[in-house]
Amino acid sequence: MSVLLLEAFNGGSHKQLLDLLQETVEDCVSFTLPAKKWHWRARTSALYFMQAVPASSLYRVLFTSSVLNLAELVALRPDLGRLKKVLYFHENQLVYPVRKSQERDFQYGYNQILSCLVADVVAFNSSFNMESFLSSISTFMKTMPDHRPKDLDRLIRPKCRVLHFPIRFPEVTRFLPAHKRLRHSERHVNIYSQAAQHHTDTSVPSETESHEEKLQKEGLQSTSLAPGLEASQNQPACRQCDEGEKPRPLHIVWPHRWIEAVHCGCYPLCPNTLVYPEIFPATYLYSTPEQLCKKLQHFCKRPQLVRQHVTQVNISTFSWETLKDEFKSLLRADCDMISTEQHTS
Template sequence: MSVLLLEAFYGGSHKQLLDLLKESVEDCVSFTLPAKKWHWRARTSALYFMQAVLANSSYRVLFTSSVLNLAELVALRPDLGHLKKVLYFHENQLVYPVRKSQERDFQYGYNQILSCLVADVVVFNSSFNMESFLSSISTFMKTMPDHRPKDLERLIRPKCHVLHFPIRFPDVTRFLPAHKRLRHPVRCDDIHAPAAKSHIQTSSPSSYPDVEPPEKMLNVAGTNQSHEPTSVTPHQETASPLCGHEGEKLRPLHIVWPHRWEHDKDPQLFFQTLLKLKDRQLSFEVSVLGETFTDVPDIFSEAKEQLVDHIQHWGFMPSKEDYLKVLCQADVVVSTAKHEFFGVAMLEAVHCGCYPLCPKALVYPEIFPATYLYSTPEQLCKRLQEFCKRPQLARQHVVQVSLSSFSWDSLGDNFRSLLKADSGRMFTDKHLA
């Protein structure tokens, strides 16, 4: 085995990526720890992998996420230090939201900085993730009382690149309701499109992708005024009733929230918004999905009781198929996150035909055009209120999101190049073409 894959938190998007690499990259072996007790994984996983990974002279590349303290592992296992070491950031701890500044544990961000210093290649899943990390290093280190290191960003930045998280979009045609099936065929990784240009970006300062001006995008009522959409939400070929068949007009708007049940996803804002819709006697249904961990915010049990008459689905769905079915039946997917560096769940929901509503912050402006972004809680409430009154505005809309840019079909070759020992310790121009 020439590629050693290590994952200290084998769950969620970390698991999705590792499974894709194991399946698609030749000559790999993996070692993982369950996705539990994240803080202990960040503190101690290096010691576990020191013992779990047997010495093997055939290893050439080591790939790990930033949960692992790579510096500790290399110190404990000098034989692994000779490999091409690739560090992948799903998130970064320098800007992770905490309720109070004194609650931030310095060690987690410090571990990630150390890991970057010993890695050969540092890869981020978004430009927002990379720039927020690099630009925060200096301020973060100032929390040290004295003898602060200098120029760490200058040492780390040349190693850094952006390679979007790759999603394998499944064919969900069989789960789509009539009004979604009326549109052109679903695009998925089972149907190979022409290869897109490389999505690896260097760490030189860059702006987010240009957003189409409103007049070039599909308006809320669903009139395609410009280019063919690249979303899986298909283009309507013919005029049709509100949702494709008789009686569908009466079905309430179905809102889905598919995020981790933790405070950084701001469930408080989401449920407060739904309670406002309820107080205004608006019709809607809600599905609250996503994984739960040790500490679930109290707002979930409170909201379940208060919204009981509106609930379609409540709780994590271990079956991916069942999860996709719910997304396909939903009309609008909402993020209220205070912490998001990519957002797989939002893109999966768009793939299933949902209209996205996201904060105008974090990674979202990098992925979603301005029409899907809200700046204030009041704007979010107003948009949902409009959709509750006229669900067809969401159901007939063609979402303008380039899903192909984030598909494994487009990004797989870049990951294979990343894991080649003979490609050198840094990317070269040929990888950026």
């Protein structure tokens, strides 16, 4: 039990990451709270974990997401404060969308800043997430009426790094049209050949049949234009085009998981802002609503452009096989620790 995994909101991507770590990291133990009542988890989970986590001399590393107020936990449990503390940001509360800035609850962003100050390593799932957080700290603290702390971003930045959210991509090749299968297979070879440089075990993880059946039932024979253009990916649709029959219309979807949507054959069409430029080449981005509308009209008139297109996105960068070693290294107690003295000097 040298690695202590804590998750105050164990659902969605938070649970997905925790499950991957539990499967891969030896000698770990986890404590979680269900993924509901997010606001109360952010406010009170430290008090829960204070009582739920038993004392142990075996702990060496503590890994948690930024939902937990790490500063409160360390104050309540000084024994955990001596561990290597790793904080992972799925999102940050300084720029998380709200209708009006007046509606932003100061406490949640403040909790995340405090957590960063006591953490030894702060990992973000994207450069945008990291930079938007660090660059917003000064403005965020100006909402305090007086006695505002200064230069907190300079204390936090040396601890920060980007570590993409890892995805275990399912095998969906058999659902794709013939012209996309070769490229898709090459991607899988690339993912596992990269992993082979770091692992002796290069076996492809097996996927459950129920998941593949679900993909088939839910129509992942369609290719999405992400905010959503999706073209039909099944073989009959391709034959219709070849035989000169009237082609089926494009399907437009808005997937919640983009890097997965592309893996399943979707054509991404994303705003040229936020994290999207980090992931997608410029050809898949639009800058204005007018550009989006024009692209959609163009593809709807010529659906074969989407159906025949093989998306040029390097999804292997975000695969679990590629990122596994980085996460394992992050959770080693012998990694270089960033001392408080280094940040204050």
